[in-house]
Amino acid sequence: MSKPLSFALLKDGEPFPAQCGAYPLRVGNLARALTEQGHFVSWHASTFSHYEHRRLTYSEATTQSDSFRLVLHESGVYLKNISPARWLHHAKLAYHQYHALLKEEGLDLIFCCIPTLESALAAIWAGHRLGIPVVLDIRDPWPEALVLAAPPAARPVMRLLLAPYFGLARKVMGEADSLTAVSETFLEWAQSLGQRQETTRDRVFYHGSHRIELARSTPRDSDSATRVVYVGGFSTIYEFATLEMALQEGLAGRPDIEFLLIGEGGAPYQELRSRLERYDNVTFTGWLEREKAYELAAGCDLGWLPLKESHSGFLPNKPFEYASLGLALLSSAQGEVQEILEQHGAGFSYREQDASQFSELLLHLAENKSRIGQAGENAFKFWEQYGDARKAASSLADHLVNLARAQEYSHTVP
Template sequence: MNVWIVAVGEPLPIEQSNERLLRAGIFSKMLAARGHQVTWWTSTFLHMKKRHLFDSDRVVEVEPGVRMRLLHGLAYDSNVSLRRLIDHWIIGRKFAGQAASEPRPDLILCSFPTIELSLEAVKYGRRESVPVVLDVRDLWPDIFVALAPRGLRSLVRLVLAPYFSMTRRAFEGASTVVAINEGFVDWGVKRAGRMRTSRDRAFPMGYPDVEPSEGAITIAGKFWNDLGVAGDGVFKAIFVGNIGRQFEFEPIVEVARRMACEPVQFIICGTGNFSETLLRLSKELPNILLPGWVGSDEIWTLMRMSQVGLAPYHAEESFTHSLPNKALEYFSAGLPMISSLPGALQTLLETAQCGVTYANRDADALEAALRRLLFDPDLRQRLGDNARALFKSQFSAAHVYSEMIDHLETLLAAKSAPT
């Protein structure tokens, strides 16, 4: 197959040698390993780091079978901003203009959102008779209505009416809906105005289970040692991800303050809009370490030096219905998880017995969960073993995305079969 992947906002394999790849990055490599040709359409703007990788459109050959078409748009500092909306419009228009210069693909897999790119991919697919699979990652624009104050939701929905219209048109024109969970598949099919079929399937986020080289682990270990990460005998609670509005870091800071004289260290990795505020809140706390953005080798090593992974999510609808990639990352290392997210993740932590959920904004409950794992190593070991077993059986990227490639190959074979 000649496959186009259309996805923005993910880490790119050309940023640095050990960049932590997510769904599109991992999937493109696995497609190429199967012998397929991949063109990944994305943006030059690094959403997580809030900066451009290039100052103009680029075409980059990543590896045999994988090339990237990077479209230059508008930089933005805030995830909720007019500049971001303008950027999405620019990238959508650029895709529409440049797609015609590329060899026609056999299939397009497009992440939703963004709304604009999804609609343009569907328009191209309809015009060129190319099947388009929309992969639902988030419930745009519904989520923006849900986040608005109750009394303003009707007004917000009215303002966003063009985006609701574009979303409906995108799903109506898509050949198939896949998503990171069953609820998101149903949501997409409902927007398409049709019944769900066997073509519409859920594939959870997958996480790679690849151990770095011995040399890379040694270098990463020295990196953490030089930064002051404590060795054995100190309970290390870690967070890896975007330091943004979707997380509640204040309870972590409060608990760190309470436990400042105890053998507990909090390592919070990442960058984002809340980074400066978090730095200010924690500047007098020696048991909080903020190393900034780190690579995949450092993440792999840190998780295996630590005792628990933190997931301090706000209880937003787009999170409560899904399993965040952060959970799979922690599970891959056999790390018990302490989460503030109700819904699907809480149910999984309870049924698989691999973590603890505390109430949003409740520092007392977070402290109690931490102390429970701190003083009960047998419980910690049991939860960690369960987490690792769950990952291997359900969330390994090799397993999840192999099934997803099989599904796409089946869809294309069915389209090509004589009638």
């Protein structure tokens, strides 16, 4: 029997399993998968909670998971996501992670998520010092995502200002032993930036989602209105102008098409809600507990992904969550998401801010609900094959183990 291996996982900003309840996220799933295989895992992060914007308490900061070791480093705080304080926090965290990695005994592999590039550099340096492989997991195309977040006219200036950061990204992408990514688009971007030759060590592992076990759900009635549901935060990567225009041009008040918007998102959300909640066929619920949100979503017909064209390369959790509920997808994404929908027959696409096409598609589907039902079945099959978070994490764990074993073997050859 092969001896257990030791893995260090570097990811800040992701809620820990204790905070996620029954549905841990990517690194939480990976930590669980590795420990279930009998390996040792340490997860290095900050004492500052990104989502709650507060320092974790002493008991939280010294948590010993029942399956892995959680190592939290004091790295300061920040109040705004885009601020010098956040960049300083990342630099401090990377410094502490680097020195902590050098002190870990018998470490076999370092797995680091991007963002952040500072932690990625710490992982690369530590991997060189320890003679062990480093895997970088591309969660966002950093710092390209910062450029895309700027108005189109400001992007050339933003790219120029971020030139040193792009240089850092090229270095770590080029020197990593393996790249993993949550989408083909992100992987190709990282490989190109790092000028990497094609290799089987670079692979895509989807985020995926957990199967939501619902106590009950509203049954879908083929004779009822076609219900479109959106679940999640109303962040800047999504656009809702198409819906607003379609309502103004004729979808408003139609009894055969309903929109259910679950979640919230600060001032932009409040402004959108103030404009749209006057329509009889649009319902805003505000923030709901996860189980309640998906209980409502499961009774709908179409899971909506209004992704902006500038972010078409993104592949968030949302499509997998909808698919796990057996919902057909309705998406404005023109990139990888659209390819998945077409290849697997899992949903329907429209062009961003093309209100006429959006309306015509929904009116057609409302009259042909069997198409929605078939697409929903296909979406669930896609989730079972590719989108189950536990299966995705297990495959990623196998990849890391194989890399570590190969390195271990190479060190034993005379």
